[in-house]
Amino acid sequence: MIANARRLDGKQQSTIRAMTERCVAVGGINLGQGLSRTPPPASLLDTGAAHFKTADHSYSLAQGDPALRKAIARKLTAYNGIDIDPDDGIVATIGASGAYNAVLLAYLNPGDGILLPEPFYGYHRAAAELYGVMPEPIGLTAPEFRLTKQALEASASERTRAIVLCTPNNPSGRRLTADEITAVAQFAEERDLLVITDEIYEYIYYTPGRHLSPAAFTPLTHRTITISGLSKTYSIPGWRIGYAAGPGHLIQPVRTAADILSVCAPTPLQQLAVDALELPEAFYTGMRDQYRTQRDRVASAFRSAGLEPNHPEGAYYLLIDCSSLRVQDGFEAAEAILTTAGVATIPGEAFHHNKPPYTYVRACFAVSQEDISRTEKQLATADFSTLMGTGATI
Incomplete structure (x- = not known):
């Protein structure tokens, strides 16, 4: 057998x-x-029906279609408050989960620890465990699920190398506050941790105030990889278009890992995704x-x-x-x-x-x-x- x-x-x-x-x-x-x-969006489907007749049906560059990377960079600046170079700071992936897998492969070794505020998205744990990375849950108390520096310190160990932030959170729906992100920034700086953010629900919120991207906070900019995608916002999870973004020195290893994992995201859908990112407010x-x-x-x-x-x-x-x-x-x-x-x-x-x-x-x-x-x-x-x-x- x-x-x-x-x-x-x-x-x-x-x-x-x-x-x-x-x-x-x-x-x-x-x-x-x-x-x-x-x-x-109906307009996106209409555009897609016409697009496939003239689309590029070959491989894209490993880092993604240039037009998509530029569109993502524009969106990151305007919406997230993060300035990213589209040439070396973005890699398109097979969904946000593809980006997360590439980051794990690029930065964490078997036996390393990764902090997961709990409750967490199950795939964040499962993928880490698949690569031999040790989940370190941070138990947060319902209904506030508030993340504090004390909770981070209590859950970390000598093997901790990274922390995952999901905002708005799946499953709790919590949006991280500026105070919580600041606490993470202080802790990550002290421990020299990689910060991985899952912001796939960034446009879906119901309370006042704009979406807060951790990478937009200066202490975190140089140590954060922002992960997102189009699945949830535009109701197109089957398209599998995601991305990882950050400083060029952080993204280069992720690009290598993503290339090895899947070569590239679907080229025609990458090109069509540009239209989604340009929908009006x-x-x-x-x-x-x-x-x-x-x-x-x-x-x-x-x-x-x-x-x-x-x-x-x-x-x-x-x-x-x-x-x-x-x-x-x-x-x-x-x-x-x-x-x-x-x-x-x-x-x-x-x-x-x-x-x-x-x-x-x-x-x-x-x-x-x-x-x-x-x-x-x-x-x-x-x-x-x-x-x-x-x-x-x-």
Whole structure:
């Protein structure tokens, strides 16, 4: 029998994808995986239909199509407040996850530690572990999930080499404040850490104030690699267009790693992505308004069923407090919601290194209007009474 590589020992399909398959099997409504089921901008689809007739269908440069890199640089300056050289400071990747994998390969060795504020996006942990990097969770307390220098110091070790920041956060929806970023800057400077930011939800927020990119804070500019992409903002996750950006000296190794991993991102879609990045401000305002409405509708549906959601500041997920259910953990809670209401969610365990301190599931509200209406109806008629206890944490 041919054995798998040891790096896969103990690894299995992500909880998120597993729940998607379970949802399909029972014909449920998938509020689990962040599939971005809201329609992409119509103008982008119209442009794409014409674009493919004349598009470049060969490989792009390893660092990405020049027009896309210039468009990303313009966007980083205007929106994020970060000045990046498009020639040596940007590399286009197979989604934001491709950028993250390239950064891990470029900078972290087996046995190195990486700080992950918890709850975290599960792939941030899984990819690190695949390369032999040791996740070092920073347990943050609900509902504030506030990141402090004290929490950083308590979670770091002698092996710590990097920290991942996700803002707005998946799954909590928290947006990092200037004080929190300043605390990270002080700690990273003291420990000489690489700062990796995942800002894939940068345009999706509901509270006042512009998006804050950690790399725009001067103490972090020289040690931060900013990761983002087009999947979430434009509802095109299947296009797999992401990027890593930073000072040239940081990006050069990432470019090498990305080239080895996947050669390049899809050339025709890189070129089409330029049009997405040039959409007017009205698009972003309308997109946020739509998601805010969807957030409130789905939250109200869960609340009416006796389950308490949080109130996220950004991204498009709800944390549903299931402490009122007589269940042992998030897996049982997710199964109870699926079998009772026909609605798929993700167990909170997917976003923690160890058992979460409270019982919750994550629900995505970036779904079609039809699925939102079905969710409202099915939760309204679901009977959780036999499972109800007491308690609330989030």
